[in-house]
Amino acid sequence: FRRRRNLPPGPFPLPIIGNMLQLGAKPHQTFAKLSNKYGPLMSIHLGSLYTVIVSSPEMAKEILHKHGQVFSGRTIAQAVHACDHDKISMGFLPVGGEWRDMRKICKEQMFSHQSMEASQGLRKQKLQQLLDFARRCSEEGRAVDIREAAFITTLNLMSATLFSMQATEFDSKVTLEFKEIIEGVATIVGVPNFADYFPVLKPFDPQGVKRRADAYFGKLLTKIEGYLDERIQFRKANPNAPKKDDFLETLVDIIQADDYNLKTDHLTHLMLDLFVGGSETNTTSIEWIMSELVMNPDKMEKLKAELKSVAGDEKIMDESQMANLPYLQAVIKEVMRIHPPGPLLLPRKAESDQMVNGYMIPKGTQVLINAWAIGRDPSIWKNPDSFEPERFLNEKIDFKGQDYELLPFGAGRRVCPGMPLANRILHMTAATLVHNFDWKLEDDSSAEADHAGELFGLAVRRAVPLRIIPVVKP
Numbered sequence: 001f002r003r004r005r006n007l008p009p010g011p012f013p014l015p016i017i018g019n020m021l022q023l024g025a026k027p028h029q030t031f032a033k034l035s036n037k038y039g040p041l042m043s044i045h046l047g048s049l050y051t052v053i054v055s056s057p058e059m060a061k062e063i064l065h066k067h068g069q070v071f072s073g074r075t076i077a078q079a080v081h082a083c084d085h086d087k088i089s090m091g092f093l094p095v096g097g098e099w100r101d102m103r104k105i106c107k108e109q110m111f112s113h114q115s116m117e118a119s120q121g122l123r124k125q126k127l128q129q130l131l132d133f134a135r136r137c138s139e140e141g142r143a144v145d146i147r148e149a150a151f152i153t154t155l156n157l158m159s160a161t162l163f164s165m166q167a168t169e170f171d172s173k174v175t176l177e178f179k180e181i182i183e184g185v186a187t188i189v190g191v192p193n194f195a196d197y198f199p200v201l202k203p204f205d206p207q208g209v210k211r212r213a214d215a216y217f218g219k220l221l222t223k224i225e226g227y228l229d230e231r232i233q234f235r236k237a238n239p240n241a242p243k244k245d246d247f248l249e250t251l252v253d254i255i256q257a258d259d260y261n262l263k264t265d266h267l268t269h270l271m272l273d274l275f276v277g278g279s280e281t282n283t284t285s286i287e288w289i290m291s292e293l294v295m296n297p298d299k300m301e302k303l304k305a306e307l308k309s310v311a312g313d314e315k316i317m318d319e320s321q322m323a324n325l326p327y328l329q330a331v332i333k334e335v336m337r338i339h340p341p342g343p344l345l346l347p348r349k350a351e352s353d354q355m356v357n358g359y360m361i362p363k364g365t366q367v368l369i370n371a372w373a374i375g376r377d378p379s380i381w382k383n384p385d386s387f388e389p390e391r392f393l394n395e396k397i398d399f400k401g402q403d404y405e406l407l408p409f410g411a412g413r414r415v416c417p418g419m420p421l422a423n424r425i426l427h428m429t430a431a432t433l434v435h436n437f438d439w440k441l442e443d444d445s446s447a448e449a450d451h452a453g454e455l456f457g458l459a460v461r462r463a464v465p466l467r468i469i470p471v472v473k474p
C-alpha cells in the first residue's frame with residue numbers, strides 16, 4: 001500500500017494499533033534506531049495517526065523551510081482541547097490572522113530586546129533567591145535537588161517576567177498554586193493518551209485526560225484573568241503611576257489600544273502558553289546543564305575560570321554580560337545538542353498533500369522532527385555522545401533556527417517565540433550556580449549510570465534527580 005501511494009518507508013504496521021508496540025519508553029531513541037534502517041524520512045502508524053519522522057538536517061530543512069507553509073499546522077492532543085485552548089491558542093491555532101497577530105505581539109512587544117532588557121531587574125531578584133537558598137544548603141552541608149531548585153527558579157523567573165509575581169518559594173512547605181498547576185499540566189500532557197491515537201475513544205476520555213486538563217487549565221486561566229483585572233483596575237485608579245516592566249503591562253496596553261483583531265481570551269490563553277511553554281523546558285535544561293558539568297569536572301573548571309575573569313566578585317551578572325562568555329554559550333549549545341528538552345519538538349501537521357524527497361506526505365499527516373537523533377548523528381558530530389562544548393567555539397552553528405543540525409527550538413514560521421527569554425534564563429541560572437559555588441555529588445557511587453538515564457514526558461528529563469552539594473570556597 002505504501003509503495004503504491006509512494007509513501008515514505010517504515011516498519012510494517014499491525015492492524016488497528018499500527019506500530020504502537022514498537023514505541024517503547026523512549027520513542028525518540030526508538031525512532032533514531034528505526035531511521036537507521038528506513039532512512040531520514042520514515043513513516044509509522046501510531047494507532048490511526050499516520051506519522052512521518054524526520055531525522056536529518058536536509059529533510060528538516062525541506063519540511064520546516066522549503067515547504068514551511070504546508071507543514072505549519074499542528075496535530076492537537078486531546079488535552080489541548082481543555083477550555084477550548086485549541087481554538088484560541090497561539091501554540092495550536094493554524095497559521096492565519098489571529099496566530100500572526102499573536103506572533104507579532106510576541107516578537108515586537110513581549111520578547112523584543114527592549115522588553116527583555118526592561119524586565120531583567122525582575123529576574124535578578126529571583127536569581128538572588130536561588131543564590132540565598134544554595135548558600136543555606138552550603139552552610140548546612142545539604143544537597144540541592146537541582147531539578148526542584150531549577151523548577152522553582154524557572155517558575156519564579158517566568159512569573160516575574162510575565163506578571164511581576166512570586167510563583168513559589170524555596171524551603172517552604174506551602175506549595176503555592178502555580179507550582180501545583182504547572183506540575184499537573186506537565187503530568188497530563190506528558191502521559192501518552194490512547195484517545196490521541198484512536199480518535200473513536202475521544203468522546204469517552206478513557207484516561208480522564210481532558211477532564212483533568214480542563215481543571216488545571218481552568219485554574220491557571222482564572223489566575224491570569226484575575227491578574228489582568230487587577231492591573232486594569234490599578235491603572236484606572238492610578239493613571240499617573242509608572243508602568244511595570246512585565247508582560248501583563250504590555251497586555252493591558254494592547255487591550256486598551258485595541259489595535260489587533262483579538263479578543264481578551266486570545267491574550268489570556270497566550271499568557272498560559274507562554275507560562276507553560278517556558279516552564280518544563282527550562283527546568284529540564286538547567287538540570288542537564290548542571291549534570292553534564294558535574295560529570296565533566298574539567299569543563300566545569302574551564303567555565304568557572306571564564307566566569308571569574310568576566311564577573312570577578314560580582315555574584316549575579318547583568319544579562320548583557322552573557323555576550324562576553326563564549327565558553328558558557330558553547331556549554332548551553334552542547335547541552336541543547338545532546339539533551340533537546342523536546343526531542344521530537346512540537347508535532348507539525350501537513351495542511352495539504354506534499355511531495356518531499358520523492359515521497360508523498362498526505363494532508364493530515366503528523367510530522368515529527370527528531371532533533372535528538374540529528375544531535376547525536378555521528379555523520380554530523382564527532383564523538384556525538386560525549387560532552388564537548390569546545391566543538392562550538394570555532395563554529396558559527398547556533399540554535400536560532402538557521403542551522404538544521406541544531407534544532408532544540410524548532411525553525412521556520414513556528415520557531416519557539418520564547419527563545420530570547422529562554423536564552424537569558426539558561427545562561428543566567430547556569431552562570432549564577434557555577435560562579436558562586438563548587439559542586440560535589442551527594443552520592444557518587446552510581447553517578448555515571450544515573451547521569452545517562454532519560455525519562456520521556458512533556459520534556460525529557462534526567463531519570464534520576466541530580467542531587468549535589470554546593471560548597472563555598474573559603
Ligand code: HEM
Nearest residue numbers: 091274277278281345346408409410411414415416418422
Ligand atoms: C529551553 C527552553 C525552550 C525550548 C527548548 C523550547 C522549544 C520549543 C519548540 C521546539 C517549539 C516548537 C517549534 C516548531 O514547531 O518549530 C516551541 C514552540 C513554542 N514555545 Fe518554546 N521552548 C523553550 C522555551 C520557551 C519559553 C521560555 C516560552 C515562553 C515564554 C516558550 C513558548 C513557546 C510557544 C508559545 C510555542 C508555540 C509557538 C507556535 O506554535 O507558534 N518556549 N518551543
